[in-house]
Amino acid sequence: MSRRRTHFLAHIMLIIVCFLIIIPIYWAIKTSLTGENLFNYPPSLIPQNPNIYYFVDVYYWIPFMRFFMNSVIVSAIVVISNIVFNAMAGFALGYNFPGKRYIVLTYLSCMMIPFQTTIIPAFLLTKYFGLLNTHIGLALPLVSTIINIFVFKTNFDAVPLSLFDAAQIDGMADWKMLFRIYLPLARPAIATNIILTFVWSWNNFIWPLIITQDTIMRTLPLGLARFLSYFEDTSGQMYAFVIMVITPIIVVFLMNQKSFISGMLSGAVKG
Amino acid sequence: MRLFRRISEFGRASLGRILFIAAVALVLLIWNIHVRLNDDGIIRGVVVSPEGNPVREATVQLREQTLNLVKEPLAETTDEQGNFVFRDIEMIEFVISAKKEGYGTSERHRYHLIFMGQNFELPKPLVLETGS
Numbered sequence: 001m002s003r004r005r006t007h008f009l010a011h012i013m014l015i016i017v018c019f020l021i022i023i024p025i026y027w028a029i030k031t032s033l034t035g036e037n038l039f040n041y042p043p044s045l046i047p048q049n050p051n052i053y054y055f056v057d058v059y060y061w062i063p064f065m066r067f068f069m070n071s072v073i074v075s076a077i078v079v080i081s082n083i084v085f086n087a088m089a090g091f092a093l094g095y096n097f098p099g100k101r102y103i104v105l106t107y108l109s110c111m112m113i114p115f116q117t118t119i120i121p122a123f124l125l126t127k128y129f130g131l132l133n134t135h136i137g138l139a140l141p142l143v144s145t146i147i148n149i150f151v152f153k154t155n156f157d158a159v160p161l162s163l164f165d166a167a168q169i170d171g172m173a174d175w176k177m178l179f180r181i182y183l184p185l186a187r188p189a190i191a192t193n194i195i196l197t198f199v200w201s202w203n204n205f206i207w208p209l210i211i212t213q214d215t216i217m218r219t220l221p222l223g224l225a226r227f228l229s230y231f232e233d234t235s236g237q238m239y240a241f242v243i244m245v246i247t248p249i250i251v252v253f254l255m256n257q258k259s260f261i262s263g264m265l266s267g268a269v270k271g
Numbered sequence: 272m273r274l275f276r277r278i279s280e281f282g283r284a285s286l287g288r289i290l291f292i293a294a295v296a297l298v299l300l301i302w303n304i305h306v307r308l309n310d311d312g313i314i315r316g317v318v319v320s321p322e323g324n325p326v327r328e329a330t331v332q333l334r335e336q337t338l339n340l341v342k343e344p345l346a347e348t349t350d351e352q353g354n355f356v357f358r359d360i361e362m363i364e365f366v367i368s369a370k371k372e373g374y375g376t377s378e379r380h381r382y383h384l385i386f387m388g389q390n391f392e393l394p395k396p397l398v399l400e401t402g403s
Contacts, residue, residue: 053364053383060363060387255288 032243035236054236058244061237066216067223070135071202072248074219077139078201082193085144087186090152091178107146115141116206123210133217138208142201148193155189156182191256198252202245220245309390312360316393318353318369318377325353326399329371333357336364336381353396361388367397374399 031038033050058064093104115122122141131137159182167177183190205221212218218226224241318329327349334344347355349369364383370376377397384391 051383052385056363056383056385255291 028239028242032236032239054240055244057237058241062223062226063216064223064244067218067220070138070217071219073135074138074204074208075198075201077135078142078197079194081139081143082145082148082197083190086148086152086193087178087183087189089144089149090156090189091174091182093149093153094156107149111146119206119210122207126211132211133214135217137211138204138217138219139201141207142197142204145197145200148196151192152186152189155186159185191258195253195256199249202249306386306389310386310388311390312358312388313390314357314360314365314367314393315391316355316367317396318349318355318371319396319398320374321398321400325349325351326369326371326374327351327353329353329355329369329374329397329399331355331357331367331369331397333360333365333367335362336366359388363387363389367393369397369399371399375401 027038030036030047030050032054033052034047035054036044036048093100126132126137126140129137131140163181164177167181172180203221204219205225208219208222209225212222224238224245314333316331318326318331320326329349331347331349332344333347335342345357345360347357349355355369362384363386364381366379366381368377368379377399380393380395380397382391382393
Protein backbone atom coordinates (compact mmCIF):
# COMPACT_ATOMS: atom_id res chain seq x y z
CA MET A 1 0.00 0.00 0.00
CA SER A 2 2.78 2.32 1.01
CA ARG A 3 4.66 1.48 -2.17
CA ARG A 4 1.60 2.21 -4.30
CA ARG A 5 1.17 5.51 -2.49
CA THR A 6 4.80 6.44 -3.17
CA HIS A 7 4.31 5.57 -6.84
CA PHE A 8 1.18 7.71 -6.97
CA LEU A 9 2.97 10.68 -5.39
CA ALA A 10 5.93 10.24 -7.71
CA HIS A 11 3.62 10.29 -10.71
CA ILE A 12 1.83 13.40 -9.46
CA MET A 13 5.22 15.10 -9.08
CA LEU A 14 6.28 13.99 -12.57
CA ILE A 15 3.05 15.29 -14.08
CA ILE A 16 3.58 18.67 -12.37
CA VAL A 17 7.18 18.85 -13.62
CA CYS A 18 6.03 17.91 -17.14
CA PHE A 19 3.49 20.73 -17.05
CA LEU A 20 6.09 23.20 -15.83
CA ILE A 21 8.34 22.28 -18.75
CA ILE A 22 5.62 22.16 -21.38
CA ILE A 23 3.78 25.38 -20.45
CA PRO A 24 6.43 27.86 -21.74
CA ILE A 25 6.73 25.92 -25.01
CA TYR A 26 2.94 25.79 -25.34
CA TRP A 27 2.80 29.53 -24.65
CA ALA A 28 5.39 30.25 -27.34
CA ILE A 29 3.41 28.16 -29.86
CA LYS A 30 0.15 29.84 -28.84
CA THR A 31 1.65 33.34 -29.17
CA SER A 32 3.13 32.44 -32.56
CA LEU A 33 -0.36 31.47 -33.74
CA THR A 34 -2.35 34.33 -32.20
CA GLY A 35 0.11 37.21 -31.75
CA GLU A 36 -1.47 37.73 -28.35
CA ASN A 37 0.48 39.95 -26.00
CA LEU A 38 2.34 37.89 -23.41
CA PHE A 39 1.24 40.20 -20.62
CA ASN A 40 -2.49 40.08 -21.39
CA TYR A 41 -4.61 39.70 -18.28
CA PRO A 42 -6.41 37.42 -17.72
CA PRO A 43 -4.29 35.09 -19.87
CA SER A 44 -6.21 32.78 -22.18
CA LEU A 45 -5.22 29.14 -22.28
CA ILE A 46 -7.01 28.39 -25.53
CA PRO A 47 -5.70 30.22 -28.63
CA GLN A 48 -8.20 32.77 -29.98
CA ASN A 49 -8.41 32.95 -33.81
CA PRO A 50 -5.17 31.06 -34.53
CA ASN A 51 -3.53 31.66 -37.91
CA ILE A 52 -0.23 31.00 -39.66
CA TYR A 53 0.32 34.57 -40.87
CA TYR A 54 3.09 35.31 -38.39
CA PHE A 55 5.09 32.42 -39.84
CA VAL A 56 4.46 33.82 -43.33
CA ASP A 57 5.73 37.24 -42.19
CA VAL A 58 8.89 35.68 -40.77
CA TYR A 59 9.52 33.84 -44.02
CA TYR A 60 9.24 36.95 -46.16
CA TRP A 61 10.36 39.85 -43.98
CA ILE A 62 13.85 38.49 -43.34
CA PRO A 63 15.92 36.24 -45.65
CA PHE A 64 14.81 33.25 -43.59
CA MET A 65 15.76 30.51 -46.04
CA ARG A 66 19.22 31.99 -46.49
CA PHE A 67 19.79 32.14 -42.72
CA PHE A 68 18.33 28.64 -42.38
CA MET A 69 20.63 27.21 -45.06
CA ASN A 70 23.64 28.91 -43.45
CA SER A 71 22.75 27.31 -40.13
CA VAL A 72 22.23 23.92 -41.77
CA ILE A 73 25.57 24.07 -43.66
CA VAL A 74 27.52 25.21 -40.60
CA SER A 75 25.85 22.59 -38.38
CA ALA A 76 26.54 19.85 -40.94
CA ILE A 77 30.24 20.82 -41.09
CA VAL A 78 30.40 20.90 -37.28
CA VAL A 79 28.63 17.56 -36.80
CA ILE A 80 30.66 15.67 -39.43
CA SER A 81 34.01 17.11 -38.34
CA ASN A 82 33.22 16.38 -34.69
CA ILE A 83 32.43 12.75 -35.41
CA VAL A 84 35.64 12.29 -37.44
CA PHE A 85 38.09 14.29 -35.30
CA ASN A 86 36.67 13.37 -31.90
CA ALA A 87 36.58 9.69 -32.79
CA MET A 88 40.22 9.87 -33.90
CA ALA A 89 41.21 11.67 -30.70
CA GLY A 90 39.17 9.32 -28.50
CA PHE A 91 40.73 6.32 -30.23
CA ALA A 92 44.25 7.71 -29.78
CA LEU A 93 43.60 8.31 -26.09
CA GLY A 94 42.85 4.60 -25.74
CA TYR A 95 46.53 3.87 -26.40
CA ASN A 96 49.23 4.24 -23.77
CA PHE A 97 51.89 6.64 -24.95
CA PRO A 98 54.38 8.99 -23.28
CA GLY A 99 52.77 12.24 -22.18
CA LYS A 100 49.20 10.91 -22.44
CA ARG A 101 48.48 12.03 -18.89
CA TYR A 102 49.54 15.59 -19.71
CA ILE A 103 47.45 15.67 -22.85
CA VAL A 104 44.37 14.56 -20.90
CA LEU A 105 45.14 17.17 -18.23
CA THR A 106 45.51 19.85 -20.90
CA TYR A 107 42.17 18.84 -22.40
CA LEU A 108 40.47 18.94 -19.02
CA SER A 109 41.92 22.31 -18.10
CA CYS A 110 41.01 23.75 -21.52
CA MET A 111 37.40 22.77 -20.84
CA MET A 112 37.39 25.28 -17.98
CA ILE A 113 38.39 28.23 -20.21
CA PRO A 114 35.27 30.04 -21.47
CA PHE A 115 35.14 30.65 -25.21
CA GLN A 116 34.68 34.39 -24.70
CA THR A 117 38.23 34.69 -23.37
CA THR A 118 39.76 33.10 -26.48
CA ILE A 119 37.53 34.84 -28.96
CA ILE A 120 40.09 37.46 -30.05
CA PRO A 121 42.86 34.95 -30.89
CA ALA A 122 40.23 32.79 -32.57
CA PHE A 123 39.11 35.76 -34.66
CA LEU A 124 42.72 36.67 -35.59
CA LEU A 125 43.46 33.09 -36.61
CA THR A 126 40.32 32.89 -38.71
CA LYS A 127 41.23 36.20 -40.36
CA TYR A 128 44.78 34.98 -40.97
CA PHE A 129 43.44 31.93 -42.80
CA GLY A 130 41.10 34.16 -44.84
CA LEU A 131 38.01 32.43 -43.48
CA LEU A 132 36.01 35.43 -42.31
CA ASN A 133 32.52 35.47 -43.81
CA THR A 134 32.70 31.81 -44.82
CA HIS A 135 30.84 28.71 -43.65
CA ILE A 136 34.10 27.01 -42.67
CA GLY A 137 35.08 30.05 -40.63
CA LEU A 138 31.69 29.93 -38.89
CA ALA A 139 32.21 26.27 -38.03
CA LEU A 140 35.90 26.51 -37.11
CA PRO A 141 35.74 26.93 -33.28
CA LEU A 142 33.41 23.94 -32.98
CA VAL A 143 35.05 21.46 -35.36
CA SER A 144 36.28 19.45 -32.38
CA THR A 145 34.96 19.64 -28.82
CA ILE A 146 36.74 18.22 -25.82
CA ILE A 147 33.73 16.83 -23.99
CA ASN A 148 32.79 14.81 -27.05
CA ILE A 149 36.32 13.41 -27.30
CA PHE A 150 35.77 11.94 -23.84
CA VAL A 151 32.35 10.64 -24.84
CA PHE A 152 34.06 8.68 -27.63
CA LYS A 153 36.91 7.60 -25.35
CA THR A 154 34.55 6.11 -22.74
CA ASN A 155 32.61 4.31 -25.48
CA PHE A 156 35.77 2.94 -27.07
CA ASP A 157 37.04 1.80 -23.65
CA ALA A 158 33.93 -0.38 -23.40
CA VAL A 159 34.83 -2.28 -26.59
CA PRO A 160 36.39 -5.68 -25.67
CA LEU A 161 40.15 -5.63 -25.94
CA SER A 162 40.05 -9.01 -27.72
CA LEU A 163 38.58 -7.28 -30.80
CA PHE A 164 41.49 -4.86 -30.85
CA ASP A 165 44.00 -7.71 -30.42
CA ALA A 166 42.39 -9.75 -33.19
CA ALA A 167 42.50 -6.78 -35.56
CA GLN A 168 46.14 -6.15 -34.72
CA ILE A 169 47.07 -9.79 -35.31
CA ASP A 170 45.36 -9.57 -38.71
CA GLY A 171 47.53 -6.54 -39.48
CA MET A 172 44.68 -4.05 -39.70
CA ALA A 173 45.73 -0.42 -39.95
CA ASP A 174 44.71 1.89 -37.10
CA TRP A 175 42.39 4.05 -39.21
CA LYS A 176 40.63 0.93 -40.52
CA MET A 177 40.25 -0.36 -36.95
CA LEU A 178 38.69 2.95 -35.96
CA PHE A 179 36.26 3.28 -38.85
CA ARG A 180 35.39 -0.42 -39.35
CA ILE A 181 35.37 -1.77 -35.79
CA TYR A 182 35.19 0.97 -33.18
CA LEU A 183 32.88 3.51 -34.81
CA PRO A 184 30.14 1.00 -35.78
CA LEU A 185 30.13 -0.13 -32.12
CA ALA A 186 29.90 3.43 -30.81
CA ARG A 187 26.49 4.47 -32.15
CA PRO A 188 25.37 6.01 -28.81
CA ALA A 189 28.55 8.13 -28.79
CA ILE A 190 27.89 9.22 -32.37
CA ALA A 191 24.30 10.16 -31.45
CA THR A 192 25.53 12.13 -28.43
CA ASN A 193 28.05 13.92 -30.65
CA ILE A 194 25.40 14.70 -33.25
CA ILE A 195 22.93 16.14 -30.77
CA LEU A 196 25.35 18.13 -28.62
CA THR A 197 27.33 19.63 -31.48
CA PHE A 198 24.22 20.31 -33.56
CA VAL A 199 22.61 22.20 -30.67
CA TRP A 200 25.79 24.17 -29.91
CA SER A 201 26.30 25.08 -33.53
CA TRP A 202 22.62 25.86 -34.17
CA ASN A 203 22.38 28.16 -31.13
CA ASN A 204 25.78 29.78 -31.56
CA PHE A 205 25.37 33.54 -31.47
CA ILE A 206 28.53 35.38 -30.48
CA TRP A 207 30.94 33.79 -33.00
CA PRO A 208 28.76 34.31 -36.12
CA LEU A 209 28.08 37.86 -34.91
CA ILE A 210 31.80 38.58 -34.84
CA ILE A 211 33.00 36.98 -38.04
CA THR A 212 30.15 37.72 -40.45
CA GLN A 213 29.93 41.09 -42.09
CA ASP A 214 27.54 40.24 -44.92
CA THR A 215 23.88 39.75 -44.11
CA ILE A 216 23.70 36.75 -46.44
CA MET A 217 26.25 34.85 -44.34
CA ARG A 218 24.32 35.21 -41.09
CA THR A 219 22.77 32.32 -39.19
CA LEU A 220 19.36 31.96 -37.56
CA PRO A 221 20.23 33.26 -34.05
CA LEU A 222 21.49 36.47 -35.67
CA GLY A 223 18.23 36.64 -37.59
CA LEU A 224 16.42 36.57 -34.27
CA ALA A 225 18.47 39.53 -33.07
CA ARG A 226 17.60 41.35 -36.29
CA PHE A 227 13.95 40.56 -35.68
CA LEU A 228 14.08 42.14 -32.25
CA SER A 229 14.99 45.43 -33.88
CA TYR A 230 11.86 45.24 -36.06
CA PHE A 231 9.25 44.11 -33.61
CA GLU A 232 8.36 44.65 -30.01
CA ASP A 233 9.36 41.61 -28.01
CA THR A 234 5.88 40.21 -27.48
CA SER A 235 4.81 40.06 -31.10
CA GLY A 236 3.58 36.92 -32.82
CA GLN A 237 6.27 37.16 -35.50
CA MET A 238 9.04 36.85 -32.95
CA TYR A 239 7.53 33.77 -31.37
CA ALA A 240 6.85 32.30 -34.79
CA PHE A 241 10.53 32.81 -35.58
CA VAL A 242 11.53 31.16 -32.30
CA ILE A 243 9.36 28.13 -33.12
CA MET A 244 10.88 27.93 -36.61
CA VAL A 245 14.39 28.05 -35.12
CA ILE A 246 13.89 25.44 -32.39
CA THR A 247 11.87 22.93 -34.44
CA PRO A 248 14.94 21.42 -36.22
CA ILE A 249 16.68 20.93 -32.85
CA ILE A 250 13.66 19.14 -31.43
CA VAL A 251 13.40 16.95 -34.55
CA VAL A 252 17.10 16.01 -34.39
CA PHE A 253 16.77 15.17 -30.70
CA LEU A 254 13.61 13.11 -31.13
CA MET A 255 15.19 11.13 -33.95
CA ASN A 256 18.26 10.28 -31.86
CA GLN A 257 17.00 10.42 -28.28
CA LYS A 258 17.29 6.70 -27.56
CA SER A 259 20.94 6.54 -28.64
CA PHE A 260 21.62 9.91 -27.02
CA ILE A 261 20.44 8.76 -23.60
CA SER A 262 22.39 5.49 -23.79
CA GLY A 263 25.45 7.48 -24.97
CA MET A 264 25.22 9.79 -21.99
CA LEU A 265 24.79 6.86 -19.60
CA SER A 266 27.53 4.66 -21.03
CA GLY A 267 30.25 6.60 -19.23
CA ALA A 268 28.30 6.59 -16.00
CA VAL A 269 28.24 2.81 -15.55
CA LYS A 270 31.90 2.24 -16.33
CA GLY A 271 34.31 1.54 -13.52
CA MET B 272 23.09 -10.76 -51.05
CA ARG B 273 25.03 -9.50 -48.05
CA LEU B 274 24.43 -5.93 -49.14
CA PHE B 275 20.71 -6.64 -49.56
CA ARG B 276 20.57 -8.13 -46.04
CA ARG B 277 22.34 -5.10 -44.59
CA ILE B 278 20.01 -2.71 -46.41
CA SER B 279 16.93 -4.59 -45.17
CA GLU B 280 18.28 -4.62 -41.59
CA PHE B 281 18.93 -0.89 -41.79
CA GLY B 282 15.47 -0.39 -43.25
CA ARG B 283 13.77 -2.27 -40.41
CA ALA B 284 15.71 -0.38 -37.75
CA SER B 285 15.06 3.02 -39.27
CA LEU B 286 11.53 2.52 -40.62
CA GLY B 287 10.02 5.14 -38.31
CA ARG B 288 12.61 7.74 -39.28
CA ILE B 289 12.33 6.95 -42.97
CA LEU B 290 8.52 7.24 -42.80
CA PHE B 291 8.80 10.53 -40.93
CA ILE B 292 11.25 12.00 -43.46
CA ALA B 293 9.12 10.69 -46.33
CA ALA B 294 5.98 12.26 -44.82
CA VAL B 295 7.73 15.63 -44.41
CA ALA B 296 9.08 15.43 -47.98
CA LEU B 297 5.60 14.57 -49.29
CA VAL B 298 3.98 17.49 -47.47
CA LEU B 299 6.67 19.84 -48.82
CA LEU B 300 6.19 18.50 -52.33
CA ILE B 301 2.40 18.93 -52.22
CA TRP B 302 2.79 22.42 -50.77
CA ASN B 303 5.28 23.42 -53.48
CA ILE B 304 3.00 22.11 -56.22
CA HIS B 305 0.09 24.06 -54.71
CA VAL B 306 2.20 27.24 -54.58
CA ARG B 307 3.43 26.75 -58.15
CA LEU B 308 -0.14 26.39 -59.43
CA ASN B 309 -1.44 29.45 -57.58
CA ASP B 310 1.31 32.04 -57.69
CA ASP B 311 0.25 34.28 -60.58
CA GLY B 312 -0.35 37.19 -58.22
CA ILE B 313 -3.97 37.70 -59.28
CA ILE B 314 -6.26 39.50 -56.85
CA ARG B 315 -9.93 39.65 -57.82
CA GLY B 316 -13.02 41.15 -56.28
CA VAL B 317 -16.21 43.01 -56.90
CA VAL B 318 -17.44 46.48 -55.99
CA VAL B 319 -21.12 46.96 -55.18
CA SER B 320 -23.46 49.75 -54.13
CA PRO B 321 -25.17 49.67 -50.69
CA GLU B 322 -28.12 47.94 -52.40
CA GLY B 323 -25.81 45.20 -53.68
CA ASN B 324 -25.75 46.27 -57.34
CA PRO B 325 -22.40 46.08 -59.15
CA VAL B 326 -20.72 49.44 -59.67
CA ARG B 327 -18.86 50.04 -62.94
CA GLU B 328 -15.83 52.32 -63.33
CA ALA B 329 -15.16 52.49 -59.61
CA THR B 330 -11.51 52.99 -58.68
CA VAL B 331 -10.04 50.25 -56.50
CA GLN B 332 -6.88 51.06 -54.58
CA LEU B 333 -4.56 48.37 -53.30
CA ARG B 334 -1.70 49.26 -50.98
CA GLU B 335 0.94 46.91 -49.67
CA GLN B 336 1.08 46.67 -45.90
CA THR B 337 4.73 46.80 -44.87
CA LEU B 338 6.63 47.44 -41.68
CA ASN B 339 8.66 50.45 -42.56
CA LEU B 340 7.96 51.45 -46.14
CA VAL B 341 5.26 53.68 -47.52
CA LYS B 342 4.52 52.51 -51.04
CA GLU B 343 2.41 54.06 -53.74
CA PRO B 344 -0.98 52.34 -54.01
CA LEU B 345 -1.90 50.41 -57.15
CA ALA B 346 -5.19 51.28 -58.83
CA GLU B 347 -7.64 49.45 -61.11
CA THR B 348 -11.08 50.26 -62.48
CA THR B 349 -14.08 47.96 -62.31
CA ASP B 350 -15.80 46.57 -65.44
CA GLU B 351 -19.52 46.41 -66.31
CA GLN B 352 -20.18 43.76 -63.65
CA GLY B 353 -18.24 45.65 -60.98
CA ASN B 354 -15.34 43.20 -61.16
CA PHE B 355 -11.73 44.20 -60.82
CA VAL B 356 -8.50 42.29 -61.28
CA PHE B 357 -4.97 43.10 -60.15
CA ARG B 358 -2.25 41.07 -61.83
CA ASP B 359 1.36 40.21 -60.94
CA ILE B 360 0.96 41.28 -57.34
CA GLU B 361 3.96 40.37 -55.20
CA MET B 362 2.94 41.06 -51.61
CA ILE B 363 1.76 39.12 -48.60
CA GLU B 364 -0.34 41.72 -46.81
CA PHE B 365 -2.39 44.51 -48.32
CA VAL B 366 -5.15 47.02 -47.69
CA ILE B 367 -7.83 47.43 -50.34
CA SER B 368 -10.60 49.98 -50.79
CA ALA B 369 -12.80 51.35 -53.58
CA LYS B 370 -14.32 54.73 -54.43
CA LYS B 371 -16.50 56.37 -57.04
CA GLU B 372 -17.78 59.85 -57.28
CA GLY B 373 -21.46 60.00 -56.49
CA TYR B 374 -21.33 56.65 -54.65
CA GLY B 375 -18.75 57.34 -51.96
CA THR B 376 -15.95 55.20 -50.60
CA SER B 377 -15.83 51.67 -49.29
CA GLU B 378 -14.36 50.55 -45.99
CA ARG B 379 -10.68 49.60 -46.03
CA HIS B 380 -10.19 45.89 -45.82
CA ARG B 381 -6.94 44.29 -44.79
CA TYR B 382 -5.98 40.86 -46.06
CA HIS B 383 -3.05 38.59 -45.41
CA LEU B 384 -1.90 36.00 -47.93
CA ILE B 385 -0.15 32.73 -47.21
CA PHE B 386 2.58 33.08 -49.82
CA MET B 387 3.99 35.73 -52.13
CA GLY B 388 2.03 36.09 -55.35
CA GLN B 389 -0.89 34.00 -54.11
CA ASN B 390 -4.02 34.16 -56.29
CA PHE B 391 -6.74 35.57 -54.10
CA GLU B 392 -10.40 36.39 -54.41
CA LEU B 393 -11.82 38.84 -51.89
CA PRO B 394 -14.22 36.89 -49.65
CA LYS B 395 -16.71 39.77 -49.58
CA PRO B 396 -17.46 42.61 -51.99
CA LEU B 397 -16.29 46.18 -51.44
CA VAL B 398 -19.46 48.11 -50.60
CA LEU B 399 -19.49 51.79 -51.55
CA GLU B 400 -21.16 53.89 -48.91
CA THR B 401 -22.64 57.28 -49.65
CA GLY B 402 -21.36 60.06 -47.45
CA SER B 403 -18.24 58.21 -46.33
